[in-house]
Amino acid sequence: MSVLELFESMEYGPAPEAAESALQWLAQRQPFDLFINNRRVKPASGQYLETINPATGKVLARVAAGNAADVDAAVAAARRAFPGWSKTPGHVRARYLYAIARHIQKHARLLAVLETLDNGKPIRETRDIDIPLVARHFYYHAGWAQLMESELAGYEPLGVVGQIIPWNFPLLMLAWKVAPALAMGNTVVLKPARYTPLTAMKFAEIVEEIGLPPGVVNIVTGEAGQVGEALVRHPDVNKIAFTGSTEVGRAIRQATAGSGKRLSLELGGKSPFVVFEDADLDSVVEGVVDAIWFNQGQVCCAGSRLLVQESIAERLVAKVRARMEKLRVGDPLDKAIDIGAIVSESQLREIRRLVERGVEEGAQLWQPSTACPREGYFFPPTLFTNVAPAMTIAQVEIFGPVLVTMTFRTPEEAVTLANNTRYGLAASVWSENINLALDVAARLQAGTVWINATNLFDASCGFGGYRESGFGREGGKEGLYEYIRPRWEGAGGRAGRRRGLAEASASGEHKAQSGNGHAEHGSNGLALAGSEVFADLAGRMPPIDRTPKLFIGGRQVRPDSGYSLPVRDPQGMVIGQVGAGNRKDIRNAVEAAHAARSWRGASPHQRAQVLFYIAENLAAREQEFALRLVQQTGRAYTDAAAEVQAAIARLFSYAAWCDKFEGSIHRPPLRGLVLAVREPVGVIGMACPDEFPLLGFLSLVAPALAMGNTLVVIPSPQAPLSATDCYQVFETSDVPAGAVNIVTGEREPLVQVLAEHEDVEAVWYFGSAEGSKRVELAAASNMKRTWVNYGHPRDWLDPVQGEGEEFLREATQVKNIWVPYGE
Ligand code: NDP
Secondary structure (H helix, E strand, O other), X not given: OOHHHHHHHOOOOOXXXXXXXXXXXXXXXXXXXXXXXXXXXXOOOOOEEEEEEOOOOEEEEEEEOOOHXXXXXXXXXXXXXXXXXXXXXXXXHHXXXXXXXXXXXXXXXXXXXXXXXXXXXXXXXXXXXHHHHHHHHHHHHHHHHHHHHHHOXXXXXXXXXXXXXXXXXXXXXXXXHHHHHHHOXXXXXXXXXXXXXXXXXXXXXXXXXXXXXXXXXXXXXXXXXXXXXXXXXXOOOOEEEEEOOHHHHHHHHHHHOOOOOEEEEEOOOOEEEEEOOOOOHHHHHHHHHHHHOHHHHOOOOOEEEEXXXXXXXXXXXXXXXXXXXXXXXXXXXXXOOOXXXXXXXXXXXXXHHHHHHHHHOOOEEEOOOOOOOOOOOOOOOEEEEOXXXXXXXXXXXXXXXXXXXXXXXXXXXXXXXXXXXXXXXXXXXXXXXXXHHXXXXXXXXXXXXXXXXXXXXXXXXXXXXXXXXXXXXXXXXXHHHHHEEEHHHOHHHHHHHHHHXXXXXXXXXXXXXXXXXXXXXXXXXXXXXXXXXHHHHHOOXXXXXXXXXXXXXXXXXXXXXXXXXXXXOOOOOEEEEEEOXXXXXXXXXXXXXXXXOHHXXXXXXXXXXXXXXXXXXXXXXXXXXXXXXXXXXOOOHHHHHHHHHHHHHHHHHHHHHHOOOOEEEEOOOOOEEEEEEEXXXXXXXXXXXXXXXXXXXXXXXXXXXXXXXXXXEEOOOOOOHHHHOHHHHHHOOOOOOOOEEEOOOOHHHHHXXXXXXXXXXXXXXXXXXXXXXXXXXXXXOOOOEEEEOOOOOOOOOOHHHHOOHHHXXXXXEEEEEEXXXXX
């Protein structure tokens, strides 16, 4: 062929990456055993599984089929290593993580080729994206290990962490999980995906090479039913970190409910790619390629729904088709290939099934004329037009190179269409109008929004979902909190605290903190016994009967049931009645909370004003609230007054935090910025603790309100009157109608309705261990966030336990908005 002819066709010649070294490496080491305590351990079953090269369908290697006995051994090794590793100084841990990063770079080529062989993704991607990001993740977290002691003082690691990763980014997902866990002093048992265990085997070698202490990282390969489930259910695992399908995520939520295991879930998506008519269409086309044909579309945040403004739809679709004609599908080891192989035969079947479904449902299928290899598991890039929002292909995660397009007319319609999914992982917005792009980004329900860009990742920028895309973040400072807990919550602290609280309540004493410093209050000579004070101050006139109703939508309303419940003092005397709320009242309250969503748009300054105002009005009635506490709890007046003062101080704290817990700006290695914005979670249902009826109530309400959430609150059933007395305080403090709704009644049935409610985004529960479990189980239905106490009380007077960033973090979720700049 002459140069001239070549110039005409611009045909690529083959540019294969050599696989010999990687194949030799495999041949020398396989079959691969388990990696426990830095040793190769034969699986208890004696069985091995084959791993396949999806580009050829041929066997690559045999890998141990672990089972529950192996998981036991790995967890035991991790448990033994934990005390030593968690006490290893941050600087030393930083050196290990740094060494891992260096070794990843030293073995970069082998890792890239192995990943491509095992997964089928193009070498260009493993070489230029996966592996560099893996190294970056370890470097970044080496930094956090170094800084932990100063920047995260007061926190400690969780213990043994079970990590379950998928096949789409095998080594990158390992890095996302292992790096923060180790940086924060945890030890790890990792389960790689069945289809793609090989780079984890090379990682085990790196762990040995750098001399990481035995037991800090353990790797158990095998099948989900054997290894994954055993890890999830293991009683000595303190946390599960999972990335994979929403269905399995839901099963894990259910399996861990009530166990006290921490959980982070990074699940599926159906991410919108929104294009406005003023966008630079040529950039958009390249963006589409990156959004849906990167890694064959097997990306949780793939931009799989192309939403285009009607005026440019035809033009854009024509351009996308022209570009698709140029995409090259083939040998993933070829450096000039755009689309490699699908990970497995079953995944390929699933893609085909969904594509056929799209055609059956009436969507228009288009595929380029270029051929796919016959051998191996390949699927051509695919475009669907004439798609209706309710079609299966518009709703279900296909996890393949399949793009569906829909059109919109106005920005309003674009937002509605984009949010019309149960997922909320990522989105991208394309427009040359920065005002429009940022406005739309703020209204999209997604954990990451890219502006005029897509599929950008960096260790410094947290990643994770809204809604059924899961909860928790990976990367960024926010990701660290998934692997640590406040020190006081640790086993010793908790038991001690429980003892302390029990002793204090038995002796009628309580350590209290007033608004302006620490002070000890008890039943001393100055304090009168509760009932005496009450009788004294109430005078001889019978009080005007005040029966609190429910507080819904800013109004005091009668409970649907028409029934009331008695409230008793510690001696059993009836001191009042409250409405017996039911399922219908909760539903009404949720509706009111949704209707009050404008609260989330209120500026932090406005929210702070409202919280200060609540504090001011509470202070004006300090004595009355203290007496109410005396009446309900029988505690000394000084104790009760201290609780009211602490509540006022707490409101001040959160008023202060309103405009200070704001998020941050990241500078990943790109020309641009990433705005990490803290957004409210949405509608939060909360069941308040029995201890500290006023302070416990306001300690939950204030941070959630401060961050822009709207609430449905179930006060302590034992002592609800402190909360119902707040109705008037809220009414006179400019709290918008519906921002706080209060339903009194029996805690457990009411919170169950909240936990099952599809329109509630989070549930906070402070009650019993069994109740905590029920909430976690029920919340799995729509993957709502839960924050429960597993029956452990807190000392609400202690600012370390009763207020601060932990509350603010629970009240927010981080959205990362990527804003590249330059022409
Ligand atoms: P899964 O969710 O089944 O697998 C992810 C990981 O979880 C694997 O390590 C798997 O093990 C393990 N696992 C599976 N079931 C359990 C269980 N009951 N308990 C504990 N661990 C378990 O994803 P699939 O590989 O089956 O893919 C199915 C679909 O999931 C895809 O089509 C895609 O839609 C979605 N998906 C989403 C991902 C994401 O990044 N969000 C990643 C992968 C898939 P094993 O490999 O042994 O089965």
